[in-house]
Amino acid sequence: MEGLRLIPASGQSTLTPCSRCESTGCPWDRIGDQTICPDCEEQLALGEGQPLIDRLAPHHCLVCQRQGTVRYLTYPLHGRDPLAIDLCTGHFHDFLGRRLDRYAYRIISRALHGLGLSPKQIFLLHEAFYDERGHPLQPVPEP
Ligand SMILES: [Zn+2]
Ligand SMILES: [Zn+2]
Numbered sequence: 711m712e713g714l715r716l717i718p719a720s721g722q723s724t725l726t727p728c729s730r731c732e733s734t735g736c737p738w739d740r741i742g743d744q745t746i747c748p749d750c751e752e753q754l755a756l757g758e759g760q761p762l763i764d765r766l767a768p769h770h771c772l773v774c775q776r777q778g779t780v781r782y783l784t785y786p787l788h789g790r791d792p793l794a795i796d797l798c799t800g801h802f803h804d805f806l807g808r809r810l811d812r813y814a815y816r817i818i819s820r821a822l823h824g825l826g827l828s829p830k831q832i833f834l835l836h837e838a839f840y841d842e843r844g845h846p847l848q849p850v851p852e853p
Contacts, residue, residue: 713772714821716791717783724785724792730759737785737792739833748833755807755850771798772821773814786831793827807850808839815844 724737728747738747742764746754753759766778772795779796786793795818797805804810810818819829829835839848 712770713796714818714825715794716789716825717794718791739785740781740783740792742781751806751834752850755803766799767796769796771801772796773801773817774798784832784834786827787833789827789831793825793832805834807852808834809846809849809852810840810844812844815840819844 725734726738726745727734728738728750729744730746730750730753733747733749736747738745739751740746741751741762744762750759754762762780764781767781768777769779770777771779776798779798780802781794782797782802783792783794795805801810801814804814805818815829815835818835822829822832822835829840830837840846
């Protein structure tokens with residue numbers, strides 16, 4: 711599906727330490743070429759730490775169809791393969807900051823269901839961060 715796809719495990723180690731704080735333990739998300747743990751993602755969402763400088767991929771945003779997306783991979787809980795989610799920089803920052811609007815949340819969760827996944831399996835979308843209708847519960851304030 712355009713905007714969301716599973717990437718069959720590429721033989722790459724999933725336990726690469728965080729590229730910023732070097733913590734290990736879980737398969738962390740990848741943003742561009744960097745492996746980033748949830749704590750460092752939070753720092754990024756707060757606008758702290760080194761900003762991400764990255765080339766955009768020529769895909770279309772899952773939410774708004776704008777071309778030019780952040781290269782982002784996440785490992786769904788209990789899933790085997792990493793998942794690529796194509797989001798433009800604006801929607802990616804909302805995603806990282808846990809402040810997607812309901813419309814965007816619904817598009818993403820519908821696409822996840824299409825792959826047999828649930829938003830609860832995606833760390834940045836799980837139920838502590840959004841209620842079932844997609845209201846943000848713990849948004850990170852905009853920097
Ligand atoms: Zn880290
Ligand atoms: Zn977008």
